[in-house]
Amino acid sequence: MMAMPEQTDSMFPPLNDAQIARLGAFGEKRQAQPGEIIFDLGDANHGVFVILEGSLEIIGVSDTEETVLRVIGQGTFTGEVNQLSGRRSLVRCRAREATSLLEIGRSNLRRILQTDDTLGEIFLRAFVVRRLFLIDHSVGDAILIGSSNSSDTFRLRAFLGRNGHPHTYVDVDRDPDVQAVLDQFEIHLTDIPVLICSGKLVLRNPTNAEAAECFGLNAGIDENSVYDLIVVGAGPSGLAAAVYGASEGLNVLVVESTAPGGQAGSSSRIENYLGFPMGISGQELANRAFVQAEKFGAHIAIARSARALKSIKPPYTIELDDGKSLHSRSIIVASGAQYRKLNLANLAQYEGSGVYYGATQVEAQLCSNEEVVIVGGGNSAGQAAMFLSAHAKHVHLLVRGPGLSETMSQYLISRIEACREITLRPWTEVVALEGEAHLERVHWRNGQTGETDVQGIQHLFLMTGACPNTSWLSGCLAMDSKLFVKTGPDLGKEWTSTRPPFMLETSLPGVFAVGDIRAGSVKRVASAVGEGSMAVQFVHRVLAEETPALRAST
Numbered sequence: 351m352m353a354m355p356e357q358t359d360s361m362f363p364p365l366n367d368a369q370i371a372r373l374g375a376f377g378e379k380r381q382a383q384p385g386e387i388i389f390d391l392g393d394a395n396h397g398v399f400v401i402l403e404g405s406l407e408i409i410g411v412s413d414t415e416e417t418v419l420r421v422i423g424q425g426t427f428t429g430e431v432n433q434l435s436g437r438r439s440l441v442r443c444r445a446r447e448a449t450s451l452l453e454i455g456r457s458n459l460r461r462i463l464q465t466d467d468t469l470g471e472i473f474l475r476a477f478v479v480r481r482l483f484l485i486d487h488s489v490g491d492a493i494l495i496g497s498s499n500s501s502d503t504f505r506l507r508a509f510l511g512r513n514g515h516p517h518t519y520v521d522v523d524r525d526p527d528v529q530a531v532l533d534q535f536e537i538h539l540t541d542i543p544v545l546i547c548s549g550k551l552v553l554r555n556p557t558n559a560e561a562a563e564c565f566g567l568n569a570g571i572d573e574n575s576v577y578d579l580i581v582v583g584a585g586p587s588g589l590a591a592a593v594y595g596a597s598e599g600l601n602v603l604v605v606e607s608t609a610p611g612g613q614a615g616s617s618s619r620i621e622n623y624l625g626f627p628m629g630i631s632g633q634e635l636a637n638r639a640f641v642q643a644e645k646f647g648a649h650i651a652i653a654r655s656a657r658a659l660k661s662i663k664p665p666y667t668i669e670l671d672d673g674k675s676l677h678s679r680s681i682i683v684a685s686g687a688q689y690r691k692l693n694l695a696n697l698a699q700y701e702g703s704g705v706y707y708g709a710t711q712v713e714a715q716l717c718s719n720e721e722v723v724i725v726g727g728g729n730s731a732g733q734a735a736m737f738l739s740a741h742a743k744h745v746h747l748l749v750r751g752p753g754l755s756e757t758m759s760q761y762l763i764s765r766i767e768a769c770r771e772i773t774l775r776p777w778t779e780v781v782a783l784e785g786e787a788h789l790e791r792v793h794w795r796n797g798q799t800g801e802t803d804v805q806g807i808q809h810l811f812l813m814t815g816a817c818p819n820t821s822w823l824s825g826c827l828a829m830d831s832k833l834f835v836k837t838g839p840d841l842g843k844e845w846t847s848t849r850p851p852f853m854l855e856t857s858l859p860g861v862f863a864v865g866d867i868r869a870g871s872v873k874r875v876a877s878a879v880g881e882g883s884m885a886v887q888f889v890h891r892v893l894a895e896e897t898p899a900l901r902a903s904t
């Protein structure tokens with residue numbers, strides 16, 4: 351058995367007597383014998399345990415050994431972010447001696463978070479700090495075995511990373527011990543990427559949905575309910591709608607095809623979002639919003655995509671890509687936009703193995719000390735250039751036009767001009783890509799001189815804007831010529847109901863569109879968050895309009 355280094359008390363803050371007394375009304379007392387397992391790795395739906403007397407061991411479990419992460423004593427409590435959603439535990443917890451405990455179930459825990467400011471803050475802060483610790487120390491139930499030349503490995507690493515699921519990554523190209531792990535599970539090198547869940551279940555090149563299923567990321571989601579509100583997409587606009595909807599008492603389900611955060615989640619640093627003067631990574635902003643939504647009781651389904659909107663009046667049916675259906679009295683469409691691609695024949699071959707659409711820590715690790723190319727002249731390209739210049743050997747920033755002044759904020763232009771690790775290449779376009787399993791060479795051409803150049807560069811970041819994610823809505827909602835969803839006054843004759851449409855309401859009454867997917871929206875985090883929050887006010891009005899007959903039928 352191994353021991354972990356000392357951790358700070360922000361992770362296990364002791365509660366005082368008065369606070370424990372307040373919690374008494376929400377829990378049930380129980381006794382544990384020395385050595386008794388209180389909950390195990392993979393257990394779900396148990397409560398949080400407050401130690402009234404005695405002590406507990408919090409233990410990380412790998413296939414071969416236990417690691418005592420911490421011994422906690424009187425006044426402290428168990429639990430982490432998974433406790434909010436009823437997902438499976440990532441650690442084992444054992445009584446070290448005869449111990450007296452107060453168990454608080456999930457629904458009471460949520461009540462405390464919502465009604466007791468002081469205790470709510472203590473619990474939430476501890477849960478978040480513990481999750482960060484588990485991620486940093488790869489404590490949990492997942493081992494991913496992959497290769498840096500494999501796009502599916504990149505996909506799964508990004509999926510686990512963006513969902514904040516702690517995992518150990520073993521790279522077959524770099525780690526000599528990998529064969530030993532593979533032998534243990536009778537896996538051939540040709541099967542990678544491989545995901546080992548809970549020390550046993552082995553998935554060979556799983557889809558994101560299979561990985562989510564394996565880790566129980568969607569545990570506790572009721573597919574048979576008629577929700578008050580289904581939000582499609584967990585980018586900034588969808589998460590804002592979830593926080594406001596759930597905090598105002600609506601029964602809310604969010605459906606997200608990959609991971610919370612959307613486009614913003616792929617940004618290394620957002621500096622213009624109000625309240626974060628030092629900037630915040632898109633991933634951190636998404637994690638905070640995700641915890642906030644769960645705190646208020648919103649349900650968030652991960653790796654599930656909406657495939658169609660079926661009915662034309664409430665309750666609406668959303669068909670998912672796995673063939674299942676969900677029902678709701680109102681819908682907020684927040685499925686945003688996806689990255690525009692370059693018109694290069696073999697582009698798809700290198701996506702995830704040399705071609706990337708976001709610049710986060712995952713990508714930065716892959717191109718550490720190597721040259722990179724970024725295509726694009728907008729703020730996202732500028733942020734990526736600044737972020738990657740701290741990791742890569744050199745950054746080539748390619749723009750089709752004469753420069754950045756038309757498309758990028760001045761604060762970023764000034765930083766780029768002052769950064770020796772970045773070379774701006776105006777009038778330049780990527781014209782070809784080459785390589786075997788991984789991107790090896792990038793060809794670019796100067797549109798003014800006609801000169802072409804080939805560089806042995808293995809990392810290309812495409813930051814060339816986005817197109818709306820509306821294919822799943824085709825034929826159901828009125829859209830503009832670029833397939834963004836029309837709302838409110840823009841609908842004109844496409845609105846057929848007797849009352850005027852609410853702002854942000856689409857051509858279907860009770861279905862709203864917010865954020866980047868909405869025609870005429872400002873493509874910014876703040877405006878997406880604002881629209882997601884506002885739409886909830888209109889949802890209340892629509893739900894209040896419902897006929898009693900409809901309410902009774904659901």
Ligand SMILES: Cc1cc2nc3c(=O)[nH]c(=O)nc-3n(C[C@H](O)[C@H](O)[C@H](O)COP(=O)(O)OP(=O)(O)OC[C@H]3O[C@@H](n4cnc5c(N)ncnc54)[C@H](O)[C@@H]3O)c2cc1C
Pocket residue numbers: 582583584585586587588605606607608609610611612613614615616617618619620621622623654655656657684685686687688708709729730731733819822864865866867872873874875876878
């Ligand atoms: C790299 C980068 C950096 C940026 N930096 C900034 C910045 O510094 N400041 C700023 O203000 N803005 C910035 N932006 C813009 C900002 O991120 C977007 O305006 C904002 O994310 C839009 O939010 P949204 O919720 O409307 O959509 P999105 O962020 O696009 O989120 C949509 C979500 O819906 C999901 N989805 C799509 N289709 C489906 C489906 N069928 N079923 C279920 N889920 C689905 C997607 O997976 C995604 O998670 C940046 C964008 C990028 C790409």
